[in-house]
Structure formats: C-alpha cells, structure tokens
Amino acid sequence: MDINTEEYAAHQDAQDPLSHLRESFIIPSKADLARKTLQPSRERTASQDESSIYLCGNSLGLQPSLTRKYMQQYLDTWASKGVYGHFKEVEDSNLVPWLHVDDDCVPEMAKIVGAQPSEVSVMQTLTANLHLLMASFYRPTKERYKIILEGKAFPSDHYAVESHIRHHDLDPANAMILIEPESQSTPILSTAHILATIDQHAAETALLLLPGVQFYTGQYFDIQTITAHAQSKGITVGWDLAHAAGNVALKLHDWNVDFAAWCTYKYLNCGPGSIGGCFVHEKHGKVEESQSGEPQYRPRLAGWWGSSKSSRFAMTNKFVPIPGAAGFQLSNPSVADTTALRASLDVFKLTSMEALRERSLKLTQYLQDLLDQLAKEQGSACFSIITPREPEQRGAQISVMLKSGLLDAVMKSLEAAGVVVDERRPDVIRVAPAPLYNTYKDVYLFVKAFRAACQQASQDGGHGSSIMANAGKDERGWSEVK
Numbered sequence: 001m002d003i004n005t006e007e008y009a010a011h012q013d014a015q016d017p018l019s020h021l022r023e024s025f026i027i028p029s030k031a032d033l034a035r036k037t038l039q040p041s042r043e044r045t046a047s048q049d050e051s052s053i054y055l056c057g058n059s060l061g062l063q064p065s066l067t068r069k070y071m072q073q074y075l076d077t078w079a080s081k082g083v084y085g086h087f088k089e090v091e092d093s094n095l096v097p098w099l100h101v102d103d104d105c106v107p108e109m110a111k112i113v114g115a116q117p118s119e120v121s122v123m124q125t126l127t128a129n130l131h132l133l134m135a136s137f138y139r140p141t142k143e144r145y146k147i148i149l150e151g152k153a154f155p156s157d158h159y160a161v162e163s164h165i166r167h168h169d170l171d172p173a174n175a176m177i178l179i180e181p182e183s184q185s186t187p188i189l190s191t192a193h194i195l196a197t198i199d200q201h202a203a204e205t206a207l208l209l210l211p212g213v214q215f216y217t218g219q220y221f222d223i224q225t226i227t228a229h230a231q232s233k234g235i236t237v238g239w240d241l242a243h244a245a246g247n248v249a250l251k252l253h254d255w256n257v258d259f260a261a262w263c264t265y266k267y268l269n270c271g272p273g274s275i276g277g278c279f280v281h282e283k284h285g286k287v288e289e290s291q292s293g294e295p296q297y298r299p300r301l302a303g304w305w306g307s308s309k310s311s312r313f314a315m316t317n318k319f320v321p322i323p324g325a326a327g328f329q330l331s332n333p334s335v336a337d338t339t340a341l342r343a344s345l346d347v348f349k350l351t352s353m354e355a356l357r358e359r360s361l362k363l364t365q366y367l368q369d370l371l372d373q374l375a376k377e378q379g380s381a382c383f384s385i386i387t388p389r390e391p392e393q394r395g396a397q398i399s400v401m402l403k404s405g406l407l408d409a410v411m412k413s414l415e416a417a418g419v420v421v422d423e424r425r426p427d428v429i430r431v432a433p434a435p436l437y438n439t440y441k442d443v444y445l446f447v448k449a450f451r452a453a454c455q456q457a458s459q460d461g462g463h464g465s466s467i468m469a470n471a472g473k474d475e476r477g478w479s480e481v482k
Contacts, residue, residue, distance in 0.1 A: 003366070003370065003373070004370060004373055004447075006441065006444055008440075008444075009440040009441040009443065009444035010440075012362075012366070013439045013441055016359065016439075016440070017355075018351060018355060018356070018435070021347065021350060021351065022436075022437045022439060023065075024064055024065055024350070024436075025062045025063065025064055025065060025269070025347075025436070025437040026062060026063045027051045027052065027437070028420075029051055030050050030418030031049065031050075032052070033052050033415075033418060033420070034418075050418070052418040052419070052420055053417075053418060053419045053420065053442050053445045053446050053449065054420045054437075054438070054442070055419070055420060055421050055431050055432055055434075055442060055446055056421055056422050056430075056432060057267055057396070057432050057437075057438070058218075058247075058267070058396070058422075058432035059266065059422050059430075059432075060266065060272055061246075061265060061266055061267055061269030061270070061436075062434075062437055064344050064346075064347050066344075067339075067340055067344070069343075070094055070095060070339050070340070070342055070343045071339055071340065071343075073090075073094060073339075074335060074336065074339045077093060077095070085097065085098050087099055094342070094346075095339060095342065098332075101338040101342075102122045102123065102305075102326075102329070102338060104338075104342065105122045105338055105342055105345060106121070106122060106326075108345040108349060109277055109341075109345065111348075111352075112245060112246055112250070112268075112348060112353055113241065113250045113262070113277070113279060114249070114250040114251035114252050114254065114255075115253045115279050116253055116282060118282060118285065118323065118324035118325070119252070119253060119279055119280055119281060119325050120279055120325050121278050121324075121325035121326050122275055122276075122277050122333060122338060122341065123275065123277070123278060123305075123328070123329045123330070123333060124276050124278075124330065125263065125275065125276045126240070126242055126261055126262060126263040126276045127157075127159075128276070129261035129276050129277075129278045130157065130160045130209075130261050131163075132278075132300070132301055132328060132330070133238060133259045133261060133278060133328070134160065134207070134238070135164070135300065136300040136301070136328070137207060137236050137258060137259055138164050138168075138206060139206065140168050140170065140175075143203070143204065144204060144205060144234070145168070145175050145206055146174075146175050146201055146204045146205040146207075147164070147165060147175065147207045147208075148177040148179065148197065148205055148208045148210075149161055149176070149177070149178060149208075149209050149210065150178065150179045150189060150210060150214070151178040151179055151180040151181075152214075152216055153178075153211070154211070154240070154242070157209065157211070157240055161176060161209060162176060177197065179194055181193075187217050187386055188219055188386070188388055189214075189219065189221075191222045194210075194221070194226055195226065198226075198229060198230050198233060198235065202230075202234070202235065205233070205235050206235065207235065207237075207238065208226075208235050208237045208238070209238045209239070209240065210226065210239060211239070211240045211241075211242065211244070212240065212243065212245075212250070212260075213241075213242075213243035213244045213247060213248065213395040215243055215424075216424055216428065217386055217387055217388075217399050218243075218387040218388075218394050218395055218396075218432075219387065219388050219393060219394060220248055220388075220393055220395045223239060223250070223255055224251070224255040227239075227255050227256060227257055227258075228256065231256065231258075236258050236259075237257060237258050238257075238259045238260060238261075239252075239257055239260040239261075240260070240261060240262070241260050241261065241262035242263050242266065243266060243267075243397070244262070244395065245262035245263075245264075245266075245277065246264075246266070246267030246269075246348070246353075246436075247266075247360070247395045247396050248353075248395050248396075252279050252281075253281065253282070256281065257279065257281060258280075258284060259278065259279060259280050259281070259284070260279040261276060261277070261278045261279070262276060262277050262278075263276050264277065264337075264344070267434060267436075268341070270337065270341045270343075271337075274340055274341065275334060275337035275338060275341060278325055278328065282324065285298070285323055285325055285327060286323060287321050287322075287323045287327065295320055297321050300321075300327070300328055302319050302321065302330075303330025303331055304330075304331075304332075305329040305330060305331055305332050305333070306322060306327045306328055306329040307319050307322070308321070308322055309322070347436065356435040357435070359435040360433070360435040361391045363396070363433040363435060363440065363443060364396060364397075364398055364433060365391060366440055366443050367398050367431065367443045367446075368385065368398060370443065370444065371383075371385060371398070371400065371447060371450075374447060374450070374451055374454075377451075378454070382402060382406055382454045383400045383401060383402050383454065384400070384401050385398060385399070385401075386399050386401050386428070387399045396432050396433055396434055396435060397431065397432040398431050398432075399428050399431075400428065400429045400430075400431060401427050401428050402427045402428070402429065403427070404427060406454070406457045406458070407423060407425070407426065407427050407428075409453070409456065409457035409460055410429065410453045413452065413453035413456055413457065414450065414453050417449040417452070417453070419446055421446070431446060
C-alpha cells in the first residue's frame with residue numbers, strides 16, 4: 001500500500017494499539033480555530049466540526065477530557081467547603097485535600113521521568129525551578145566557576161545562567177561556555193562534540209546545563225553518556241527537560257542526573273503556564289542530624305512548603321527540610337494547576353512512556369518518510385529537515401527549514417487549512433506528532449497541506465503574512481513560548 005495515501009494512514013491507525021488514547025483529549029475543530037468567539041453559531045455543518053490537524057504539542061498540549069470534570073470538582077470544593085478544602089476528604093471527588101495535592105501527583109510524575117518518588121517535586125514553574133536548583137548546585141570556586149550550555153539555548157535558560165554568574169560577581173564573557181555546532185551547515189550538536197567541549201573546559205567548570213530535547217531542532221541528547229562523562233570530570237550536571245518530559249522515556253535516577261527541571265504544558269498537557277516539576281537525585285536530598293541536633297542538608301533557598309509537614313503549621317520558624325526534592329519547595333502550590341496535572345496524569349496512567357516512545361518513533365518516521373517523498377517530487381525542494389534522521393536522536397518533533405522568504409506564506413496557508421504547527425524564525429517550522437493524541441492520519445493530512453502550501457508560496461514568491469510573525473518575539477526572532 002502506498003504510504004502517501006489516506007487509506008494507508010487509516011490502516012496504520014486501525015492497527016495501532018494506542019490510537020484510542022486520542023479519545024481522552026479535546027481536539028479543536030477547524031471552525032473552533034477560525035471563529036473569533038468561544039461559542040459556536042447555532043447552525044453547524046459537518047465540515048465545521050472537522051477536526052483540526054493539531055501538531056503543536058511541543059508548544060502547548062491539548063486539553064484532556066478529564067480536565068473540565070476535575071476543575072469543576074475543585075471549584076465546587078472551594079465553593080462548598082471553603083478553607084476546609086485543605087484538610088477534609090470529599091467522597092464524591094477524584095481529588096485529594098489541597099494540603100496533599102502536590103504529593104498526590106508525584107508518584108505518576110516520577111514514572112514519567114524515571115525517578116524515585118522522593119526525587120521528584122511538583123512546584124513553581126520551569127525557569128523559577130532552574131533558578132532554585134542553580135542556587136543550590138552552582139557553587140563556584142576560584143578554580144571551578146564556569147557553566148557550560150549550548151549556544152542556542154532557549155533564551156530563558158541563557159538568561160538564568162547568565163544571571164547566576166553575575167550574582168557571584170563573575171563575568172559571563174569567560175564564565176559562560178557556549179557549545180556551538182561544528183559546522184554552519186547544521187545546527188546539530190554531536191555527542192562527541194559536546195564531550196570534547198566538556199574536556200576542553202573541565203578543570204574550570206562547575207556546572208553543565210543542557211536540554212534533554214533541543215527546542216529548535218528537536219534533537220534528543222544522550223543524557224546518560226553526557227552526564228557520566230561530565231561527572232567523571234567533577235562537574236555537576238543539570239538538565240532542562242521542557243521538551244523531554246512526557247515525550248521520551250527518561251531514567252533520571254539510573255542515569256545519575258544531579259538535578260533537572262521541566263514544565264507541564266507541552267507533552268504533559270496541563271494548560272498554558274502550568275506548574276513545573278523538578279528532580280533532585282537522592283544523593284543530594286538527604287537530611288541528616290548533626291551531633292548538635294541541627295539538620296544537615298544541601299544549602300538551598302528555603303520556603304515553608306519545603307519544611308516538614310509535621311511542623312509546617314506549628315509556626316516555629318525552624319526550617320526542617322523534607323528529605324528529597326520536596327525539601328526544595330517554597331510556597332504552597334496552585335491547586336488549579338495541580339488539578340489540571342492530576343487530570344493529565346490519569347491519562348498517562350492508561351499506558352507507559354516506553355509504549356508512547358515506541359508509538360512516537362513510528363509517527364516521526366512516517367512523517368520523515370512522507371517529507372522525503374515530497375522533497376523528491378519537488379526536485380529542488382523548498383525545504384530540508386534539520387532534525388537528526390536517526391530515530392534515537394530525536395523526540396516527537398521534526399523541524400523543517402524552508403527556503404528563505406517562504407515562511408510567512410507557508411504558515412498562512414497551513415493556518416487556512418486548519419493545520420496547527422509553530423515557527424521559529426527566520427525559516428523553521430516545528431511539527432510535533434504527540435504520541436498521546438496524534439495519528440497517522442494527522443501526519444498524512446499535514447504533509448498534504450504542506451505540499452500545497454509550499455507550491456503556493458513558491459508560485460507567489462513567498463509573499464504572505466503569518467499570524468505569529470509579530471507575536472511574542474525576542475530580539476533574536478525566537479518566540480517567547482518555548
């Protein structure tokens with residue numbers, strides 16, 4: 001059967017044991033996306049109810065069907081119980097008392113990132129957690145003071161690293177080491193090149209901070225190999241897992257990662273700006289009692305939610321950190337955020353990260369194969385794939401670089417066709433088949449629309465405008481939404 005047919009895609013979806021998970025999500029219709037109001041008109045047609053082709057879970061995951069139900073339970077508890085909602089069980093609710101909302105989410109979150117529950121905390125947001133963790137793990141000395149990160153790190157990570165360097169009265173010009181691609185022809189960072197950069201600066205480096213999956217290219221770094229190599233040189237290793245959590249199968253505990261942080265609004269589907277998560281390896285989370293009776297623990301920025309539950313409400317002003325990652329918490333978490341997280345985790349419970357990863361590899365391979373076929377049809381293709389072609393070196397995202405000047409017109413055409421992807425200027429489109437809810441048919445329909453968009457843009461000379469062209473860009477042209 002020809003892979004470039006809707007029949008082939010439908011057959012693959014029918015054979016897919018995880019295709020039913022799509023039913024757990026609300027897929028916006030094409031009419032939903034085009035309408036300027038929240039409520040549809042009374043008269044609707046079948047074509048208006050046609051689902052959009054949503055391939056943007058790397059920016060914002062879709063809403064699980066459970067979210068509305070759980071949010072209503074939270075609102076009803078607040079309305080009917082008031083402050084008692086913190087402590088009292090509600091028998092007809094799926095939610096625990098608010099005092100325990102973060103703890104309730106930890107076991108399932110730990111499975112997603114391959115950690116022990118004690119090593120995971122649900123808290124704050126991504127960059128805030130990176131700041132908190134670096135405050136604890138970046139301990140520069142006269143000999144070791146450098147931080148290594150990638151040259152095209154997401155701006156927020158770059159800012160966070162630079163600010164910590166400056167906070168210690170150091171100069172980023174010599175304390176911040178940026179790993180740049182070996183060749184201008186590709187943005188990919190090979191593992192060998194990363195290890196070589198580590199070796200070059202090892203004697204002066206205190207911390208390595210890299211992304212698990214790179215936001216621009218979709219490259220999945222070899223976390224295990226890089227972590228072990230850097231630690232063998234005496235370097236502390238942290239990871240930004242914004243694009244990795246819920247996307248690839250992680251084993252943070254087994255890989256001996258020192259610390260990590262992630263958000264929950266991409267592949268974890270918890271809503272824009274939702275609560276983040278962090279990992280602290282058990283070796284760094286120990287709380288021991290000294291001979292004087294005072295607790296001994298890794299220095300950190302402390303808050304009352306990280307203090308022992310037994311004394312949390314005693315108001316003694318004596319900080320006794322909870323062992324593990326929970327001891328790094330500051331404030332009580334947003335119950336609304338953790339309610340959305342609870343709903344998403346209940347979908348993840350229906351499968352495993354290993355099964356999702358297997359499905360993801362098949363979807364991205366299908367996308368790559370169709371794009372390769374399209375490139376051959378075009379002769380002189382208007383695009384190229386910049387994501388690694390080796391399956392184990394990518395997550396659920398394939399980044400496509402267009403010929404200069406075509407981006408706005410292509411994005412305009414895709415939007416008109418009800419296709420949701422995102423752009424990274426000046427020329428890249430990121431396409432992410434999320435394994436929880438995307439299908440082979442989604443991939444097929446995207447490539448079909450992309451073919452038409454490229455043809456039209458080439459004929460028109462690249463004229464057009466994108467709804468995202470002037471929205472939320474920093475001075476380098478990258479969107480502020482990671």
